[in-house]
Amino acid sequence: MSGRPAAEHKSVKINVNTTIWDNGAKETFELTTFGRYYKKNGSAFLQYEEVMEEGTVKSIVKISKDETLILRSGAINMRLVFEANKKHPGRYETPFGTLGITTRTTSLAHRLFEQAGTLTISYDLHMQGSLAGKYQLEIKFEEEQK
Numbered sequence: 751m752s753g754r755p756a757a758e759h760k761s762v763k764i765n766v767n768t769t770i771w772d773n774g775a776k777e778t779f780e781l782t783t784f785g786r787y788y789k790k791n792g793s794a795f796l797q798y799e800e801v802m803e804e805g806t807v808k809s810i811v812k813i814s815k816d817e818t819l820i821l822r823s824g825a826i827n828m829r830l831v832f833e834a835n836k837k838h839p840g841r842y843e844t845p846f847g848t849l850g851i852t853t854r855t856t857s858l859a860h861r862l863f864e865q866a867g868t869l870t871i872s873y874d875l876h877m878q879g880s881l882a883g884k885y886q887l888e889i890k891f892e893e894e895q896k
């Protein structure tokens with residue numbers, strides 16, 4: 751056991767806004783949910799669940815100084831890495847097999863405070879080598895008022 755105190759988890763309200771541009775068409779998806787926010791080993795973490803047609807998906811967003819990682823598990827299994835002006839391989843597991851995906855991050859910004867924060871990522875998503883769309887992901891959270 752280490753002598754470090756356990757990370758303090760805060761209950762937060764989370765708003766996830768995703769905008770996708772694909773062949774001139776624009777789609778926007780919005781999710782409002784509740785989850786937890788905490789800091790550990792110099793990184794900030796957001797955890798939340800999303801109920802979809804396929805089932806429940808657990809998401810973990812790890813925000814570090816220069817990189818953000820999004821892990822999704824459950825009905826969908828996905829691993830995405832974002833780092834400004836860099837390409838990163840990822841994976842998207844479906845019941846029919848695993849697809850190779852790549853993110854090319856065009857911008858990555860975050861502002862984190864003790865009770866609230868914003869994460870904005872713009873990226874190109876390539877699936878099996880072809881551009882699947884240009885994405886903008888904005889995640890805002892604030893501590894739940896009790």
